[in-house]
Amino acid sequence: MSTPMGFGRMHRKEDARFIRGRGSYVDDVNLPGMLYGAILRSPHAHARIVSIDTSAALAHPKVKAVITGETLAGLNLAWMPTLSADTQAVLATDKVRFQGQEVAFVVAEDRYSARDALELIDVEYEALDAVIDARKSLDEGAPIIRDDQEGRADNKIFDWGAGDKDATDAVFAQAEVTVAQDMLYPRVHPAPLETCGAVADFDKVTGKLTVWCPTQAPHAHRTLYALVAGLPEHKIRVISPDIGGGFGGKVGIYPGYVCAIVGSIVTGKPVKWMEDRSENLMSTAFARDYHMRGEVAATRDGRIQAIRVKVLADHGAFNGTAQPTKFPAGFFHVFTGSYDLRAAHCEVTGVYTNKAPGGVAYACSFRITEAVYLVERMIDVLADELGVDAAELRMKNLLRSEQFPYTSPTGWEYDSGDYQKTLQLAMDMAGYDALRREQAEKRERGELMGIGISFFTEAVGAGPRKHMDILGLGMADGAELRVHPTGKAVLRVSCQSQGQGHETTFAQIVGAELGISPDDVEVVHGDTDQTPFGLGTYGSRSTPVSGAATAMVARKVRERARQVAAAMLEASPEDLEWTVDEAGGSWTVAGTGAGKSIQEIALAAHSNLELPEGVEGHLDATCVYNPPNLTYPFGAYICVVDVDPGTGQVKVRRFIAVDDCGVRINPMIVEGQVHGGLADGVGMALMQLMAFDEDGNHLGASFMDYLLPTAMECPSWELGETVTPSPHHPIGAKGVGESATVGSPPAVVNAVLDALRPYGVRHADMPLTPAAVWRAIKGDPIRT
Ligand code: PCD
Known part of the structure; x- marks a missing residue:
C-alpha cells in the first residue's frame, strides 16, 4: 500500500514494531x-x-x-x-x-x-455489613461506607439534573401515549489485554x-x-x-x-x-452500573415529544469517574438522542457501594454509552407500544439536516448532521424490507429472527475551556512542530496512543497540511519531558483536540514558510499561492509558475538567506488549541440475530454499521476502530457482567467468568460511511474511537428483543446470555 500525501488509507507506521513483537510496554522496562x-x-x-x-x-x-x-x-x-x-x-x-x-x-x-x-x-x-445493591444504598440504616468524610450520614454522592422539569412534566401530562421502562446498564470492565x-x-x-x-x-x-x-x-x-489497550481504564x-x-x-x-x-x-476502574428508568411521551401517530429519565448511578466505594468536573454525571446530557423533541429532563443520583471505584468512561465519552442505550431502547419500547416499525419511527423523528447546528433540550449544540441519509444508507445496505419479509416467514415457522436498529449521536472532543476541566485543569491541547533543514518534521503532541494509530494519523495531518509524506513526519508522544502539556487521550478527544492542534501548528509552519519563500523568490508574501500536487507542497508566485517546494524552503530557512525584518529563521512552531465546541459523530447500526428457541443462544448473523465521523484521516484506521467497538458491543450485550454475591464477593475475576468476545461471536462486519464535516474543526474531522462501542449494544439488544416479540417480551437486561434469553422466553426476564 503506497503512502498518500495526506489523508487516505495507509498501513500503520507503528505496526512495523508491533507485528514484530518489538513494542515496548511498561513490563518491558527493566532497570x-x-x-x-x-x-x-x-x-x-x-x-x-x-x-x-x-x-x-x-x-x-x-x-x-x-x-x-x-x-x-x-x-x-x-x-x-x-x-x-x-x-x-x-x-x-x-x-x-x-x-x-x-x-x-x-x-x-x-x-x-x-x-x-x-x-x-x-x-x-x-x-x-456491606452495601452491594445500589438500590439499597440509601435505605434507612444502610451501613455508611464513607465514614472517613466528616459529618457523612448516608451513601449519597450527588444529585444532578438537566433539562426542564416543568416543561417536560407538562408535555407528559397532555401526551396521547406514554411508555416507561426500567433497565440496567450493568457493571462491565474495560479489560485491556x-x-x-x-x-x-x-x-x-x-x-x-x-x-x-x-x-x-x-x-x-x-x-x-x-x-x-x-x-x-x-x-x-x-x-x-x-x-x-486502554479503553478508559x-x-x-x-x-x-x-x-x-x-x-x-x-x-x-x-x-x-x-x-x-x-x-x-x-x-481497577469498572464502567457503567446505571440503573435507569426511561419514559417517553408521544402522539398516537408516532411523534416523539418528550423524554424523562431517572438514574441511580453506582459509583463504588470512591467516586473516581473521569469526568469534566462541571458535569457531575458526565455527558449524560445526550440522553435526548438524535431526535427532535419538545422537552426533556433527567435526574441522576450517584451513590457509594462496597464495590471497586471507577465509573470510568469505558469506550465512552464520559456517560454517553448509558444515555444512548437508554434512548435507543426506549424508542423500541415505544415502537412496540404503537405497533409500528422501529426504523420508520426513527426516520420520522430524527433531526433533519436543516436543523443543524442544533441546540438540544439540555442545551448542547450538535455541530452537524444528516441523520436520515445515514439511516437510509444502513437500511439499503441491510436490505431492510427483505429482512422484514424473511423474519415474517420465519415467524410462521416458529423460528426466532430479530432485526435491531440503533441510531446514536455522541459528543466527543472534551472540551471547550469555558465549559470543561478535569480537577481544574482546562482541556486545551498543545502541539509543537519542528521542521528539520531537509524538510523532515517532528510533531510533539500531548495525547497518547493506546493502539489507535496516532503515529500514523497525526503524521498524515501534518503531511496533508505541508504537502509532505507522512513517512517524513515522526510523531512523539507519551513522555512529559518531550511533549507539550495537554490532557490526554480518552472520550475520543485526540482527533478533535490534539488533531486540531496539529493542523493549526502545521498551518503556522506553512505561514512561516510563506515568508521565507517570499524572500527566496523576491516576491511579496501576499502574491504567493499554496499548492499541493503529487510532488508535494510549494509556495508559488501567482500566475508565473515560479515556486519553492516546502523542502527547499525549509533548507533556506536554516541557511544564510537574508530574511526581511521581523521574519524569524527556521520553520518551527507551537500552538495551543482550545476547541470551540465538542464534535458530534453519529451513526446508524442494524443488527440481525437468530435466537435458538431451545437453548436461548443468540447468534449475531449480520451487523451493518454506517458511521459518520466527518472527514476521515485514515479510513482504514477508522474501520479498525469501528470493528473493535462493534466486538465490544456484542460482548456487552451478550456476555459481560461484573457480578457480585450479596456479601460483595467478586464473581468474575478471570477471563473464564468475565467473557470477552472473540471472532467466534462476531459476524463479518458490514461497514458504510457518510461524511458530514464538523464545521468548527480545522479539517472537518470528528472523533470515532468509541462510536461503535456506544452504538452497538442497543442494536444487539433491540435485535434480540425483536426476535422474542412472539413471546411478548418488551425488555430484558444485558447481558443476554442463553440463560437470560431462556428466562425471558419463559416469561420471567431477568431483572437484575
Ligand atoms: N481518526 C481518523 N479520522 C477521523 C477520526 C479519527 O482517521 N475522522 C483516527 C484518529 O486519528 C485515531 C483513531 O482514528 O488514530 C481514533 O481517533 P479518535 O476518535 O480521535 O480517538 P482517540 O482520542 O485517538 O482515541 C481514544 C479512543 C477511546 S476514548 C477509547 S476508549 C478506545 C478507542 O480510542 N480505546 C482504544 N480506540 C482504541 N483502540 C485501540 N486499539 N486501543 C484502545 O485502547 Mo476512552 O474515554 O479511553 O474510554
Missing part, C-alpha cells in the same frame, strides 16, 4: 537494581482494620520494605484525590471498602518473593522522579503527582510507553502507581509493580 512490588488486597467488601502485623513479611530474606496505610499516613499519602474531586485510599487505614482493595505493599528482590511475603502479613479485620502497572525510579541525587506507566493522560498524572507530593513538575517525568491514577513511587523513595531503588489479570478485573 539495574530494580525491585518488585506486590499488593495485599482485602478479602472483605467492608471491614474495619483492627491491626496489621508486618513483622514476618519484613523478616523474609528478600523483602526490602513493607508499606502500609500507616506508613503512607506519615507521608500524608494514605489518601489521594480522584478525578472527580473525591478522595480514594491508596492503602487502607481505617476500613476496607471493597473486596480487592489495596491494604499493604511489599517490595522485594523479585516478583515471587514479593508475592510470597504477602502471605506473611497478618491483618485482623472486623467484618461489617495489558493490565496496569508502573516502574518508578526516584533518583536521590538529582531529586528527579521518573514513572513509566501505561497512562492515557501523562501530563495530567504529572500535575497531580506534583500537587500531591509537592515536587516541582520538572522534577517529575511520566513516560507512557506502548500501551496494550488507564486514565486515572491507581494506588499501585503511588505505592511503586513510595517504594522507590523508601528503598532508593527503582520499583516495578505489575497487576495480574484478577487484580485488574477486581480493582
